Amino acid sequence: MNLPLRKSPLDDAPSLLPTATPQTPALAMERVSHSYAALRAVDDVSLSIARGEIVCLVGPSGCGKSTLLRIAAGLERLQQGSVALAGRLVAGPHVQVPPERRSIGLVFQDYALFPHLDVLRNVRFGLHKLAPAEATRRAMDALAQVGMDGYAKSYVHQLSGGQQQRVALARALAPRPDVLLLDEPFSGLDSQLRAQIRDETLHLLKQNGIATLLVTHDPEEAMFLGDRIALMKQGRLVQVGRPEDLYLRPSNSFAAGFFGEINRLDGVVRNGCVDTPLGCVHPTKLADGTAVEVLIRPEMLALSEQKPVTGTATEARVQAARLLGRTSLVHMTVEDSQAGPVHLHARVAGVWLPAEDSRVWIALDAGRAFVFPTAAV
Numbered sequence: 001m002n003l004p005l006r007k008s009p010l011d012d013a014p015s016l017l018p019t020a021t022p023q024t025p026a027l028a029m030e031r032v033s034h035s036y037a038a039l040r041a042v043d044d045v046s047l048s049i050a051r052g053e054i055v056c057l058v059g060p061s062g063c064g065k066s067t068l069l070r071i072a073a074g075l076e077r078l079q080q081g082s083v084a085l086a087g088r089l090v091a092g093p094h095v096q097v098p099p100e101r102r103s104i105g106l107v108f109q110d111y112a113l114f115p116h117l118d119v120l121r122n123v124r125f126g127l128h129k130l131a132p133a134e135a136t137r138r139a140m141d142a143l144a145q146v147g148m149d150g151y152a153k154s155y156v157h158q159l160s161g162g163q164q165q166r167v168a169l170a171r172a173l174a175p176r177p178d179v180l181l182l183d184e185p186f187s188g189l190d191s192q193l194r195a196q197i198r199d200e201t202l203h204l205l206k207q208n209g210i211a212t213l214l215v216t217h218d219p220e221e222a223m224f225l226g227d228r229i230a231l232m233k234q235g236r237l238v239q240v241g242r243p244e245d246l247y248l249r250p251s252n253s254f255a256a257g258f259f260g261e262i263n264r265l266d267g268v269v270r271n272g273c274v275d276t277p278l279g280c281v282h283p284t285k286l287a288d289g290t291a292v293e294v295l296i297r298p299e300m301l302a303l304s305e306q307k308p309v310t311g312t313a314t315e316a317r318v319q320a321a322r323l324l325g326r327t328s329l330v331h332m333t334v335e336d337s338q339a340g341p342v343h344l345h346a347r348v349a350g351v352w353l354p355a356e357d358s359r360v361w362i363a364l365d366a367g368r369a370f371v372f373p374t375a376a377v
């Protein structure tokens, strides 16, 4: 992935877009495509980040997230499209500004700190244009922001993973870049520390009002950090929106499945209804005869021990129930007259662990099921 950057006579040709205004995005990528030999790693992607906005780029392994981030950073030479930072064209058909002249801060999974420099000199590294006293003051401020000012004289090998991550963040923030680009910055940390550091990072980014593009393969991390999420698959953007848009209004079954476990039921639209073991679901705008999959998140199923007196409910047999912490997961089977037994998961609040082989009733709010044509991905 670390292709060497070739120098070009165009490298020093930054230019302000003639249309730049105060509303101009901090980062704007337009119709970017990138191939490695025959492999189309990024395919016609347009994505903008507003000032102060955090956008999480998420998707399965190999879908092109890092390539897109590296193009924004200038670590990968642009092949097609354009990249502008704060209204300044930094990569386009006749422009290729090198990373160090892009006003970006970078943090990678391995932090890429210099082992031969102490923490202070690591953070001062990008501040060489400032007077020495000012550079030290700015670096110490950045270290204080991440709670690492007490480690200024320590070397990288003396720090824990979490401390190194904080120093890497301080180093990226110290020059006050227009945009911060973070590639899987928490994946080297164990789960408890990861939760803590990403919480600190969220508040730090918001306090600094810094536009951020963060790459992660973890949907929960993307929902935790992102003002918006850009979901990628095989080099293309599948859906871009607020976390609640992607979770509650996924644009296809891939998006629905990516952001959480899902129950899938196959069916066909007949007379405006898809008949499922849980009752009729009315898809919008799908013609009769269309083969569909009905997708239901486990928390969309309401369970009760007694048959509800109103509404439709389906009898189910409990196979297992497990406490997962804040919620419990109930495994059940319902009988489908055509398909036979259907296995379903329901997620219920708190501790409710119905006995194995007991009977429960499932009520589905049909308006909260997602229906997509079977062939659409």
Ligand SMILES: Nc1ncnc2c1ncn2[C@@H]1O[C@H](COP(=O)(O)OP(=O)(O)OP(=O)(O)O)[C@@H](O)[C@H]1O
Pocket: 001, 002, 003, 036, 039, 041, 059, 060, 061, 062, 063, 064, 065, 066, 067, 068, 217
């Ligand atoms: N330097 C390279 N040379 C050839 N192929 C590459 C190179 N870098 C990435 N690829 C390929 O391009 C595709 C996209 O890779 P990329 O690293 O951008 O994906 P990703 O979504 O960041 O994956 P991951 O989450 O696993 O890091 C993958 O198929 C990858 O194997």
